[in-house]
Amino acid sequence: MKRIKVSSLPLKDVISDISNALDVSFSESCNLYTLSLPAYIGTGVITGIDFEDGLGLIAYDCTFFEDIVFEFSVNEVHPLKFLFCLEGSFEHNFEDEDEWHTIPQYKNAIVASNKKNGHVIRFRNNEKTILHSLELSRSKFQRKMNCELKSLSNSLKILLTDIAAKETFYYDGFYSLELADLFREIHTFEEKDYLKKLFLEGTAYRILVLQILQYQDDLNNEGTVIRKAELKQLETAVELINERISDLPTIEEIGLEVGLNPKKLQKGFQELVGSSVNTYVKKKRLETAKTLLTNTDKPLAEISDIIGYKSSGYLTKVFKVEYGLSPSEFRKRNLE
Numbered sequence: 001m002k003r004i005k006v007s008s009l010p011l012k013d014v015i016s017d018i019s020n021a022l023d024v025s026f027s028e029s030c031n032l033y034t035l036s037l038p039a040y041i042g043t044g045v046i047t048g049i050d051f052e053d054g055l056g057l058i059a060y061d062c063t064f065f066e067d068i069v070f071e072f073s074v075n076e077v078h079p080l081k082f083l084f085c086l087e088g089s090f091e092h093n094f095e096d097e098d099e100w101h102t103i104p105q106y107k108n109a110i111v112a113s114n115k116k117n118g119h120v121i122r123f124r125n126n127e128k129t130i131l132h133s134l135e136l137s138r139s140k141f142q143r144k145m146n147c148e149l150k151s152l153s154n155s156l157k158i159l160l161t162d163i164a165a166k167e168t169f170y171y172d173g174f175y176s177l178e179l180a181d182l183f184r185e186i187h188t189f190e191e192k193d194y195l196k197k198l199f200l201e202g203t204a205y206r207i208l209v210l211q212i213l214q215y216q217d218d219l220n221n222e223g224t225v226i227r228k229a230e231l232k233q234l235e236t237a238v239e240l241i242n243e244r245i246s247d248l249p250t251i252e253e254i255g256l257e258v259g260l261n262p263k264k265l266q267k268g269f270q271e272l273v274g275s276s277v278n279t280y281v282k283k284k285r286l287e288t289a290k291t292l293l294t295n296t297d298k299p300l301a302e303i304s305d306i307i308g309y310k311s312s313g314y315l316t317k318v319f320k321v322e323y324g325l326s327p328s329e330f331r332k333r334n335l336e
Contacts, residue, residue, distance in 0.1 A: 001067040002041070007074050011048035011056045011135065018046060018070075030197040037062060044128075051201045054079075054140025055208070059186075060123070060131040067125050071095070073118035077165040079135040081119065082211050084108040084175055086183055088129030091122040094168060103172060106229040108179075110215065112159060112169035132183060134207050139163045153219050156212060173218050174227035177271055179210050223261060226268045233258045234268040238280075245284055246308045251277050286322055289315060293331045300327055 004021040006014050015033040019026045026035040032049045044062035051057075056079070072078065073095060083092065089104040092111060095118040103109050113119055123129055138160060149157045159169050182203055189199050217225040226234070237258045241248060249257065254277070255265040269277050285307040292303045300312040309315045312327075319327050 001069060003069045003071060006070060006072045009074055009076070009079070010050045010137075011058050012050060014058065014072075015046065015048045030193045032197060032200070037064075041065060041068075049197065049200055051204060053144050054137030055201075055204055056135040056137075057200060057204050058133045058135065060129065060133075062123065063128040064123050064125055068123045070121045070123075071118065072120070075116055077116060077139070077163070078113050078118055079137050080110070080112045080159065080169075082108065082110055082134040082136070082207070083121075084132045084134075084179065084183065086130035086132065086180075088127045089124070090129055090131050091124075093120050094118075094170075095120060097168075101170065101172065106174050106180075106227070107172055108175040108211070109172040110159075110169065110211070112162070112165065112167070114165050114168040116165070117168075132186075134204060134211070136208070138165075152212070153216055155219065156215065171215060171218075173214065174229040176210060176214050177226045177228055177231060177268075179207065179214070180228040182207055182210070223264050224267055226264065226271050230260065230264070230268065231272070233260050234265075234272050237265060237269075237277075238273065241277075241281055241284060245281070245288060246306050248281065248308050282318070285309065286319060289319060289327065290323075290330070293327055294334050303327070 004018060006017045008014060008017050012031070012033055015026050015035055019035050022038055022041060024035065024038045026033055032047060035046045037044050037046070042062055042064040044060070046058070046060050046062065048058040049056060083103060085103045085105055085107055087105055089102060091100045091102050092109060093100045094111075094113050096113075100122070101109060111119065121131075141160075142163070145160065149160070152160070158167070186200070186203060189196065191199065214225045217223070237254055237260070240254060240257065251262050251265060255262045258265070260268065266277055269275060269280055273280055275283070288307050289303055292298055292306065298306075300315065304310070304312045304315040307315070309318070316326050319325070319330070323330065325333070
């Protein structure tokens, strides 16, 4: 196991410490620092950038050939860290504690060490890991907090204003679909230099806002923020509707079957397909009816039964409202 000691802040100096430990150079463009791993230790890159007011972002997109431990130890209060695992997994512990926290794909953690104790992050060998760490210097960030924090929970108020790092803080959970979209934008953004810097700074603040909303959603047990890990459950719900359109369960039954409460199922459909569950079901039924009217000679009563409508009269009513034609007129026009 290789240990890399990082004894500097801000992120520019963090990258510099890592480059010295690995005996490799790094590049700089508009305050974005990039280090490519030397071939003897692994593949991938580490990037870091500092913004004004104490916010910064460091990203690891790496596969190491041996276990690697980064020991962040500096004789001052460490930044508050928001850790996101996009791929693979990593482990975290506090410098003054023995307990390790494993953060797998789709999970994130908020970590704050107490006093001047540091952080330790461990990467496993031969496992491609993508880790993004949003770093917040609470003392420098105070100028951004010149208004009251009424909308924040007490624990967040304490955490964000604990400039002297009196308390250790740890939280983990699955990050949201919205956060996953932001990280995808970071990886696909192609502009460089000044535009890249502006983009990353704006995105860093968006990450911070969404992370705070997600934490408060967990704290209040509201279950309204859709997590990346729940995407598969939402996709299963869509498949269930597509396959069982003729005899569809209720929204509550669909949620129970895929493991999501009705409120989260509805919100997930809005984010995944852009509509409510009922709107999606209606659209699917009418699209299926159009296909059957176009490609088969099945009578209207049979088509109604196939798509889950109780009568051909109801199908005719809904179809005409949606398309301006009755099913019979639609079929005739297609034949002509």
